[in-house]
Structure formats: C-alpha cells, structure tokens
Amino acid sequence: MPPKSKKRRIAKQMHVEITWKGDSLGTINGETYFTSACIDRYNGESLRLKQHDVIAVNDRDAAKKQPNLALINLFWEKQDGSKWMEIRYFMNAHELPPSLKKKAKIRATKDDKFIVETTTIDELPIAEALYVESLEEFTCNMLYSTLTSSLTQLEQNDDGRASRSFVYSHRLKLKSFQNSESNKMAIAPEDIEQQLQTACDQLQLSSIPEKLIGREDERRQIYRTVHDAIQDGRGDPVYISGLPGMGKTATVKEIIGSLERLRDKQQLPDFAWIEVNGLHMPKPDMAYSIIWKALEKHQFSSKTFNPKKARECLHALFSKSSASRPVLVLLLDEMDFMLAGKNTVLYNLLEWQSMATSKLVLIGIANIMDLPERLPPKLRSRFGVHRIAFRSYTHVQIEAILTQRLSSLRVFEPHAIDLVAKSLAHQSGDIRKALMVCKAAAENALRRYLETKTNGIVTAKDVEIAQTSMSQSPLTLRLKHCSSIECIFLLALYRELKMHGVSSAFFDAIATRVETLGKTAGLTRIPTYKELEHVREELCRSDILRVLKQGTTPSNPNLSLTFSHEELQDAFGNHPIGRTMLWT
Ligand SMILES: Nc1ncnc2c1ncn2[C@@H]1O[C@H](COP(=O)(O)OP(=O)(O)OP(=O)(O)O)[C@@H](O)[C@H]1O
Numbered sequence: 001m002p003p004k005s006k007k008r009r010i011a012k013q014m015h016v017e018i019t020w021k022g023d024s025l026g027t028i029n030g031e032t033y034f035t036s037a038c039i040d041r042y043n044g045e046s047l048r049l050k051q052h053d054v055i056a057v058n059d060r061d062a063a064k065k066q067p068n069l070a071l072i073n074l075f076w077e078k079q080d081g082s083k084w085m086e087i088r089y090f091m092n093a094h095e096l097p098p099s100l101k102k103k104a105k106i107r108a109t110k111d112d113k114f115i116v117e118t119t120t121i122d123e124l125p126i127a128e129a130l131y132v133e134s135l136e137e138f139t140c141n142m143l144y145s146t147l148t149s150s151l152t153q154l155e156q157n158d159d160g161r162a163s164r165s166f167v168y169s170h171r172l173k174l175k176s177f178q179n180s181e182s183n184k185m186a187i188a189p190e191d192i193e194q195q196l197q198t199a200c201d202q203l204q205l206s207s208i209p210e211k212l213i214g215r216e217d218e219r220r221q222i223y224r225t226v227h228d229a230i231q232d233g234r235g236d237p238v239y240i241s242g243l244p245g246m247g248k249t250a251t252v253k254e255i256i257g258s259l260e261r262l263r264d265k266q267q268l269p270d271f272a273w274i275e276v277n278g279l280h281m282p283k284p285d286m287a288y289s290i291i292w293k294a295l296e297k298h299q300f301s302s303k304t305f306n307p308k309k310a311r312e313c314l315h316a317l318f319s320k321s322s323a324s325r326p327v328l329v330l331l332l333d334e335m336d337f338m339l340a341g342k343n344t345v346l347y348n349l350l351e352w353q354s355m356a357t358s359k360l361v362l363i364g365i366a367n368i369m370d371l372p373e374r375l376p377p378k379l380r381s382r383f384g385v386h387r388i389a390f391r392s393y394t395h396v397q398i399e400a401i402l403t404q405r406l407s408s409l410r411v412f413e414p415h416a417i418d419l420v421a422k423s424l425a426h427q428s429g430d431i432r433k434a435l436m437v438c439k440a441a442a443e444n445a446l447r448r449y450l451e452t453k454t455n456g457i458v459t460a461k462d463v464e465i466a467q468t469s470m471s472q473s474p475l476t477l478r479l480k481h482c483s484s485i486e487c488i489f490l491l492a493l494y495r496e497l498k499m500h501g502v503s504s505a506f507f508d509a510i511a512t513r514v515e516t517l518g519k520t521a522g523l524t525r526i527p528t529y530k531e532l533e534h535v536r537e538e539l540c541r542s543d544i545l546r547v548l549k550q551g552t553t554p555s556n557p558n559l560s561l562t563f564s565h566e567e568l569q570d571a572f573g574n575h576p577i578g579r580t581m582l583w584t
C-alpha cells in the first residue's frame with residue numbers, strides 16, 4: 001500500500017555519492033531541478049536514474065519485506081545540498097480496497113506481478129532508490145485514484161504513464177515548468193491527429209464513464225435506498241436536486257445499470273425501469289401514456305396510449321396485487337417541468353406509489369432544491385424522506401474527472417486542465433461546461449494541427465480562447481441579458497425542438513407552450529399573444545431567431561434558433577431571471 005501522507009524524511013546516512021547528469025531544468029525557490037542523477041555507492045555499485053524510470057524503494061513499514069515500486073517524476077537539490085526526488089507509487093492489486101477489487105473482478109491472489117498505478121506522490125532522498133525495475137513482466141492496466149478511491153482502466157500496453165505524471169505531480173506543476181522544453185510531452189507526429197480526435201470523442205457529454213468521480217456519498221445513499229426498495233417491493237420516493245451539470249442524471253443511470261447487473265445475476269428481484277423526462281413532454285399528463293407504452297414492452301399489453309385511458313389502466317394495474325409483476329422503478333427526470341396545472345400527474349404517481357399493491361419506486365430529479373416545499377402539503381410529506389442535494393463539483397473533482405476522460409492521451413497540457421478546473425469550480429462547478437470547454441479547446445487544437453501540422457498539444461491558451469468564445473460572443477452576451485419574457489419564449493421554443501426532435505417550430509405552438517411554462521414558473525402574468533409577437537420580432541432582429549421559408553405564413557412563422565442547444569442552456573444557466581425561474 002503506498003504511504004498515505006506525504007511526510008518528508010531525513011535522508012538516511014548512507015555511504016553514497018550522488019551526482020547530477022545533464023543540464024539543470026532551472027532553479028525555483030532556491031531549489032535546482034534535474035531529470036537525471038547517478039548514485040555511486042561505496043561498494044563500487046552505481047545506479048543511473050532518469051525521469052519516468054520505475055524504481056524500487058524500501059517501504060516505510062519496516063515489517064514489509066517487499067520494496068515499493070514507484071515512478072520518478074523529477075529530482076532536485078535543496079539549498080542545503082541534499083538531493084531529492086518526487087515519485088508516484090504503484091501498489092499491488094491485491095492491496096486495493098475489497099469493494100474496488102470486487103468491482104474490477106480482481107481475485108484475491110497474492111500475485112506480486114499484478115500492480116496498479118496510483119496517484120500517491122511522495123518526496124524521498126534520492127539515496128533511497130534501490131534499483132531500476134522494468135515493468136515488462138508486470139501486469140499494470142489500471143490507475144487507482146487514492147483521492148477518490150476509484151479505479152480507471154488504462155489502455156492495454158498503455159504508454160501514457162509519463163504524461164499522467166504531469167497530471168499528478170506537485171513539483172512538475174510549478175508554473176515555471178509549464179513552458180520548459182524538456183517537459184513537453186513528445187507524441188509521435190502520426191499519433192497527434194488520432195489522439196486529438198479521440199480526446200474530442202472522449203469529452204463528448206454522451207460518453208459516460210463507468211465510475212463517476214466525486215459522487216460517492218450521493219451514490220451510496222441513492223443506491224442503498226433504491227436497492228432496498230426493489231428488494232422489499234416498496235419504498236419511499238427519492239428526490240434528487242442540484243444545479244445543471246452536477247451529475248444527477250448520470251449518477252442515477254449508472255446506479256440503475258449496476259442494479260440491472262445484480263438482477264441479471266439473480267441477486268436482486270426482477271425489476272423494470274422507465275424514464276420520464278418532464279422536458280420532453282408537451283403536457284404533464286403525457287407521462288401516463290409514456291409509462292403505459294413503456295410497460296407494454298415489459299409484458300403488459302394495451303392498445304391505447306391516450307393519457308386518460310392510460311391513467312385508468314395504470315390505476316387498475318397498481319391497485320391489483322400481483323406476486324409475479326416486477327417492481328417498477330420510475331425515473332422522473334426534470335420533474336419540475338411536470339408541475340404545470342394542478343399537479344395531478346405527480347399526485348397520482350405518489351398516490352400509486354404509496355399503495356401496498358403498486359410495487360412502484362419513484363426517483364425524482366430536478367434543479368429546484370425546495371421543490372417539495374412548493375408542492376401542496378399532501379404531496380410534500382411524501383417527498384420528505386429521502387432528499388439528496390448534489391453539490392457543485394470542486395476544483396480537485398473537476399480536474400480528476402477530466403483527467404479520467406483523457407487518461408490515456410497526452411494531448412492536453414496539465415496546466416490547461418488545471419485552468420479549466422479552477423475557473424469552472426470558481427464559477428459554477430458545472431462539469432458539463434468543463435467538458436464543453438475542453439472539447440472546444442481540443443477541436444481548436446485539432447483544426448490548427450490539420451492546417452499547420454505543428455502545435456498539436458492543447459494548451460492553456462486554447463482553453464482561454466474556448467472559454468472566451470463560449471462566454472463572450474455577441475450572441476451569448478445578448479442571451480445573457482435577455483428579458484424574462486424573452487427567456488421564457490426561447491425556452492418554449494427550445495422545448496418544442498427537443499420534444500419533436502426537429503430544428504424549427506411554429507410561432508403558435510411556441511405561444512401555447514409559453515402559457516404552460518409561465519404557469520409552471522409561477523409568473524404573475526402570462527404574456528399576451530400580441531406581446532409574444534413583439535418578442536419574436538425583437539429576437540429576429542437580434543439574430544437570435546431565424547424565420548424559415550418552409551411552412552411559414554405571415555401570422556404563424558416557422559422559427560429556428562441561430563445557435564446550439566448547449567449554448568442556450570449555458571447562457572440561461574447563468575441568466576439572472578432564467579436561472580431563478582428555471583433552475584432554482
Ligand atoms: N462524476 C462524473 N464523472 C464523469 N463525468 C460526469 C460526472 N458527472 C457528470 N458527468 C458528465 O457530465 C454530463 C452532465 O451530467 P448530468 O447529465 O448527469 O448532469 P445533471 O446534473 O443531470 O444536469 P441537468 O440538471 O442539466 O440535467 C454528463 O454527460 C456526464 O457524462
């Protein structure tokens with residue numbers, strides 16, 4: 001096990017002489033850095049060490065016979081003349097925490113050749129290096145993050161070890177090293193394009209890693225509650241809240257996936273799950289039809305999907321006791337958008353859920369933390385028990401998530417990732433935005449590389465450019481400052497597009513949706529049709545909306561947005577009115 005804390009130790013009085021090889025990297029705070037050193041022992045042995053070599057060092061735990069393996073980050077000489085090295089430990093796979101071993105299907109053998117990289121850094125006197133080890137005979141295809149207690153699978157024959165050193169090192173992150181030639185990550189030219197392309201793919205929002213860093217506590221709570229509810233055939237609803245990009249949906253879906261695997265191994269009773277997204281429904285009562293239609297796939301048959309009929313069918317189904325019917329886990333994502341009208345849908349779902357016969361488990365997700373308080377008292381009490389609020393991601397978590405996604409690639413300068421993590425943690429802690437900034441920066445670098453065949457590394461400068469262009473284009477600025485009525489109009493259009501999976505919507509449909517949305521958002525006054533026409537004209541003048549020729553009539557134009565859905569979400573996530581009405 002790598003030592004837990006980074007305790008400095010006094011160099012042992014050993015009979016050795018250490019000399020530097022090669023030029024120094026420079027002096028920072030009175031300490032001079034090197035990439036290579038030689039240890040000459042007085043028995044005549046000599047040991048040459050280089051940056052990124054794997055070495056053996058004695059474990060501090062004297063009882064442990066095996067030395068630890070570690071990777072050298074770099075060397076330095078202190079002002080008092082003592083010579084040090086920064087290292088990153090490996091550990092034996094059988095020493096991993098039992099839960100991780102179980103998940104990664106690592107059997108409890110004591111195979112000393114099966115090791116994992118860790119993120120634990122230490123500083124030792126150079127004299128403590130025992131010998132240089134080749135990893136050829138070892139299996140090492142996982143990274144154990146001691147910070148987040150997670151395992152990341154590395155590529156087979158992964159050679160990104162050196163670049164990961166830059167990510168996890170403390171010393172290599174010193175600002176003065178960022179531009180040092182010797183620290184530039186060398187990638188074969190033929191690999192650069194491929195690596196940049198892979199980085200863009202891995203940064204996509206749709207690519208969800210198996211392990212979600214930084215959500216361990218929330219995951220544990222939700223997992224336990226839903227697992228027990230499936231086991232017992234009933235349980236109280238779970239309500240999850242948090243601002244956009246906090247990993248709510250991703251965490252719940254990952255949990256459901258894990259529970260499905262348990263079910264498939266017959267370690268959990270049979271269950272089915274259905275996702276209903278409030279944002280994708282024109283009217284809340286569509287939920288009945290969606291659920292009934294989805295249930296049909298799970299062996300219940302019906303010919304009608306009319307909401308009223310579907311509600312009656314569902315009521316009949318849930319009121320009847322059945323030992324053979326599987327538990328139904330119902331995920332109500334973007335649940336705040338189901339709160340239009342008299343909340344009858346939510347009321348009915350909660351009512352059914354409380355029936356002993358229903359075998360219904362509800363998981364609600366929304367951005368509003370106090371949503372239960374906004375419900376009528378009868379509904380409020382039902383949502384009271386399991387409430388989990390997702391907090392913003394911290395700088396360290398954002399850095400770890402981005403590094404996890406890019407772990408086998410060497411196209412991001414560590415300082416670039418650090419910059420995204422710091423600025424996003426400072427602004428909103430929104431990981432979606434962090435991924436979008438990194439992806440835009442990687443796309444920039446790829447474009448540049450394809451044009452010039454040089455500069456294939458994503459630098460801090462690329463990140464700054466991506467951040468500026470995402471936050472300060474005239475359009476984004478205009479969006480950020482739009483009025484509440486414009487904000488609602490655009491969100492109504494946005495939902496029309498999302499719901500029908502199209503790129504344009506008619507004014508009349510948007511106007512109808514504005515009415516529902518206004519009620520949901522608790523607007524004191526719903527804008528009139530005339531007012532909405534003015535808003536539409538103004539938004540067209542500002543180049544936010546475009547009128548398409550196709551299908552357009554003078555009174556009912558066909559409208560589309562002039563920018564991506566992500567840009568809209570992004571601008572409204574920080575919009576003073578939009579945010580209060582929609583996200584909080
Ligand atoms: N811990 C994490 N590790 C890796 N990727 C993550 C993590 N959390 C979130 N993501 C990624 O960020 C994206 C946004 O996460 P998610 O959709 O779960 O956010 P959300 O909290 O549901 O936001 P919204 O309220 O807008 O729906 C997802 O595509 C997911 O891949």
Ligand SMILES: [Mg+2]
Nearest residue numbers: 248249250333
């Ligand atoms: Mg979500």
